[in-house]
Amino acid sequence: MFSLRHVACPALLVMLSGIYTTYAAAQPVKAPALGKIADQQTRHIATYYPGRMAGSPAELIAADYIQQTLSKMGYQSRLHAFDARYLYSSQDGHQNMHSVHATSVIADRQGEVRQQIVVMANFDTYLPQSDSDSNHNLGGLTLQGVDDNASGVGVMLELAQRMSEIPTHYSLRFVALSAQEAGEQGAKDYVDNLGAEEKKHTLLVINLSSLIVGERLYFNSGVNTSAAVSKLSRDKALSIARRLGITAxxxxxxxxxxxxxxxxxxxxIPLLLVTASDWQVGNNDGQQQRAISEHFPTGSSRHQGQIDNLQYLDRYLPGRIASREKDSVRILLPLLKELANPQDKN
Structure with a gap:
């Protein structure tokens, strides 16, 4: 049977290859759909860096991955190591202070002025702080931490990627905190290492945490955040969500x-806190993320390795990871663009 494969000479193959190469080069590179980068990064971090407890080998490798990822985007990215301590309670009633050497990631890009907007998410998973935690399989080496908090890091990295291509009036900083699951020590270390001028120049910190399992997205301002900043951040985010038909x-x-x-x-320091939860179910602290059900018997996935993993969430909340990451980016990207490039720069 006649076949091009049998008669094609090397010159013809070279010619065809050249035509294809020219055609491919002429095609514009299509940017990933909104939320796609966040979904991919969330799955990558959960899959390859489970058990990323503060001070663990997985935490250090994950920090290095995040640092390199931000550096490739063009940010001045660095690892920041610090010592953290937490109280461990034994089954026999004894309590001892344990020390860990944790590592956060900080990445900067200068704008036209020194004043900065910070996007923050912790990347560490829960560190068992008692024999009871370990006996109940809370935290540990197998916890993927998809919801808490690979989801927040994934959205942070997509925002960083998309903002890297946009000149901004205000400077941008992206921070991946460690040791947050050991008594918010990453945040304390971050503040302790800010100079007075840097604190004054921080216009807003947007914190991303646990975006998947909760019934709906919540946008909250800090207690000490001014009404003016809340209007420009929290209220604007909710306005964008309503315009897009996203429940928030x-x-x-x-x-x-x-x-x-x-x-x-x-x-x-002005705050915009972004998370997913369910304040409608009668709890008054926001810790119950959804109504209690067969597959979420406590109404939460936090710290539970058998629930907060890709296989479980994809099975019992099908499509949720991709859709919630997309919704988060659809709201936060236009918000961040507007905040970083205000129309009135005076």
Missing amino acids: TSSPTGVSCCEGLKTLDSAH
Whole structure:
């Protein structure tokens, strides 16, 4: 049977190859759909760096991956090591202080002025702090931490990627904190290492945490965040969500705020806290992420390795990871663009 494969000479193959190469080069590179980068990064971090507890080998390798990823985007990215301590309670009633050497990641890009907007997410997974934690399989080496908090890091990295291509008036900083699951020590270390001028130049910190399992997205301001900043950040985010048809709200007034970032709030650093939860189910602290069900018997996935993993969430919340990451990016990207390049720069 006649076949081009049998008669094609090397010259013809070279010619055809050249035509294809020219055609391919002429095609514009299509940017990934919104949320795609966040979904991929979330899955990558959860799959390849489970058990990334502060001070663990997995944490250090994950920090290096995040640092290199941000560096390739063009940011001035660095690892920041620090010592953290936490109280461990034994089954026999004894309590001892344990020390870990944790590593956060900080990446900067200068804008037209020194004032900066910070996007932050912790990447460490829960570090068991008692024999009871270990006996109940909370935290540990197998915890993928998809929801808490590969999801936040994934969105942070997509925002960093897309903002890397846009000149900005204000400077940008992206921070991946460690030791947050050991008593918010990453946030404390971050604040302790900010000079007075740097604190003054921090216009807003957007913190991303646990974006998948909760019933709906919540946007909250810090207790000490001014009404003017809340209007430009929280209220604007909710306005964008309504325009896009995305279900999002703020937690009821008068409830506790700033879990994990109380140190920043106490330092009067303006905050926009983004998470997914369910304040409608009767709990008053936002810790119950969804109604109690067969597959979520406590209404939460936090710290539970048998639930907070890709296989489980893909099975019992099919499509949720991709859709929630997409919704988060669809709201936060236009918000960040507007905040970083305000129309009135005076």
